[in-house]
Amino acid sequence: MISRSCWRRILSERGRGTSVHALLGILALVGPALGLAPRARAQEPEYFVTYSHDMEEPGNLEVEFHGDAASPKYGNPFGSATVEFEYGLKGWWTTEFYLSGQATGNDSAVFNGFRWENRFRPLLREHFINPVLYAEYENLNEADRSLLEITGHDGVQNYVVPNGIGRAITERSLETKLILGSNFKGWNLSENFIAEKDLNESEPWEFGYAIGVSRPLALAASPNPCTFCRENFAAGLELYGGLGDANGFGWKGTSQYLGPIVAFSIPHGPTVAFSPNFGLNDNSLKVLYRVKVSYEFQQFFRSVKDVLR
Amino acid sequence: MRAQNRNAGVRLAAGLLALVACMAAADGSWLKHVPAKDRARVNPYAGQADAIAAGAKLFEDHCSPCHGADALGRGKRPSLRSERVQQATDGEIAWLLKNGNLAKGMPSWSAIPEPSRWQVIAYLKSLGENEAAPLASAHSTSSQPSTPDRPDNDKSK
Numbered sequence: 001m002i003s004r005s006c007w008r009r010i011l012s013e014r015g016r017g018t019s020v021h022a023l024l025g026i027l028a029l030v031g032p033a034l035g036l037a038p039r040a041r042a043q044e045p046e047y048f049v050t051y052s053h054d055m056e057e058p059g060n061l062e063v064e065f066h067g068d069a070a071s072p073k074y075g076n077p078f079g080s081a082t083v084e085f086e087y088g089l090k091g092w093w094t095t096e097f098y099l100s101g102q103a104t105g106n107d108s109a110v111f112n113g114f115r116w117e118n119r120f121r122p123l124l125r126e127h128f129i130n131p132v133l134y135a136e137y138e139n140l141n142e143a144d145r146s147l148l149e150i151t152g153h154d155g156v157q158n159y160v161v162p163n164g165i166g167r168a169i170t171e172r173s174l175e176t177k178l179i180l181g182s183n184f185k186g187w188n189l190s191e192n193f194i195a196e197k198d199l200n201e202s203e204p205w206e207f208g209y210a211i212g213v214s215r216p217l218a219l220a221a222s223p224n225p226c227t228f229c230r231e232n233f234a235a236g237l238e239l240y241g242g243l244g245d246a247n248g249f250g251w252k253g254t255s256q257y258l259g260p261i262v263a264f265s266i267p268h269g270p271t272v273a274f275s276p277n278f279g280l281n282d283n284s285l286k287v288l289y290r291v292k293v294s295y296e297f298q299q300f301f302r303s304v305k306d307v308l309r
Numbered sequence: 310m311r312a313q314n315r316n317a318g319v320r321l322a323a324g325l326l327a328l329v330a331c332m333a334a335a336d337g338s339w340l341k342h343v344p345a346k347d348r349a350r351v352n353p354y355a356g357q358a359d360a361i362a363a364g365a366k367l368f369e370d371h372c373s374p375c376h377g378a379d380a381l382g383r384g385k386r387p388s389l390r391s392e393r394v395q396q397a398t399d400g401e402i403a404w405l406l407k408n409g410n411l412a413k414g415m416p417s418w419s420a421i422p423e424p425s426r427w428q429v430i431a432y433l434k435s436l437g438e439n440e441a442a443p444l445a446s447a448h449s450t451s452s453q454p455s456t457p458d459r460p461d462n463d464k465s466k
Contacts, residue, residue: 044420057416059375091411124411126419186422219422223362231425267370298374302384 045188046263046273048290049149049240050212052190053130053181055121056088061300068147070288075160078104080145092121102145110167113140134177142166151196152206152245155255155283172199186219204246212238227267236261255284270295337393343404350400354431364432367425380436395438402430
């Protein structure tokens with residue numbers, strides 16, 4: 001058994017500085033450019049786990065900070081941060097890059113790795129149900145606590161592993177989703193079916209799901225400039241969890257969460273959303289608090305080009 | 310020499326393709342896809358000062374980065390004060406906002422609730438075809454008196 005202090009020593013000696021420098025480097029490159037583009041609120045529903053069929057507008061860059069925090073029953077409290085860069089390549093194609101890190105109380109802070117996903121909308125018109133195909137490559141170590149999706153038999157036992165052990169195991173995986181979304185009378189209803197395959201090991205496909213429903217508090221905009229008008233607020237609900245794997249499909253041994261969402265879009269500013277997620281069984285964290293802040297930089301590269309001209 | 314000619318040919322073909330794509334993006338071909346029942350839809354907020362003011366806000370948020378604050382278009386993005394757009398029925402524009410023209414860069418705005426989309430259309434129609442006319446801003450139009458026959462906006466909230 002390796003002591004906690006030993007884990008700390010291992011951590012301080014191996015690569016933590018590199019990860020921090022990488023993050024700072026990316027921020028230094030991207031940060032100044034972000035100040036150049038006009039900002040606006042995003043139009044899509046503010047889910048934390050569920051994807052809707054709404055794509056990023058072509059040329060727009062959305063930068064999002066996504067944080068979560070929880071205190072596992074037999075482990076140390078942790079907080080995780082993910083920075084997401086979402087870009088609309090085409091009306092039917094959105095790409096997104098994620099960087100994740102976490103800090104665990106009485107343990108350490110570690111960089112977890114990256115995700116890169118692409119979403120494609122095969123049907124170019126709006127239908128009652130709109131499918132979107134999603135493919136993601138993940139390169140994350142097992143200390144990851146971002147909980148951006150739950151698949152297979154993920155559960156509370158994953159969050160008590162010391163960071164020193166978790167960060168030494170990198171999992172490369174392919175995640176696919178079928179996203180179904182509907183917008184009807186101001187409501188958005190989205191369903192995601194997830195299938196994930198570990199590319200390192202011969203593990204079976206793992207499955208999961210997410211369902212979200214949301215609605216702005218007002219459907220028509222008010223004529224006057226205002227910050228706290230009802231149309232700037234949205235409320236919703238998310239339900240998500242694992243569905244086992246190819247060797248044992250179903251709810252058994254999975255974790256399940258339900259959480260209300262409140263979102264506030266500040267005019268010409270960021271959108272802020274908060275959601276307490278409640279674990280629905282013993283295999284889940286009791287409560288997981290999620291928060292996110294997103295900015296949308298409209299016509300990002302064109303704005304940069306205009307400034308450089 | 311032959312390689313140079315080939316490169317020039319490839320560049321010319323690429324240029325022509327880009328030109329065709331550019332023209333196609335603004336050719337209004339979407340109009341012929343609008344179903345008759347959508348084409349005939351009427352904007353419940355047409356001509357209402359409050360709706361135009363609200364539409365101006367929404368336009369500034371969502372449309373102006375591509376189509377310009379003056380709605381005259383930017384680069385390949387078409388003018389919304391063109392004859393084609395201004396002559397289109399409310400229902401045709403509503404159909405375009407809902408469905409987008411994804412293959413040609415116009416996103417779907419179905420996530421914006423329908424009453425808000427009608428407000429944007431009310432604003433667009435208020436611009437008219439006169440390209441020199443000053444644009445209504447959210448602030449200035451909000452001070453205009455409401456038309457007496459406007460329906461209750463709250464019913465759609």
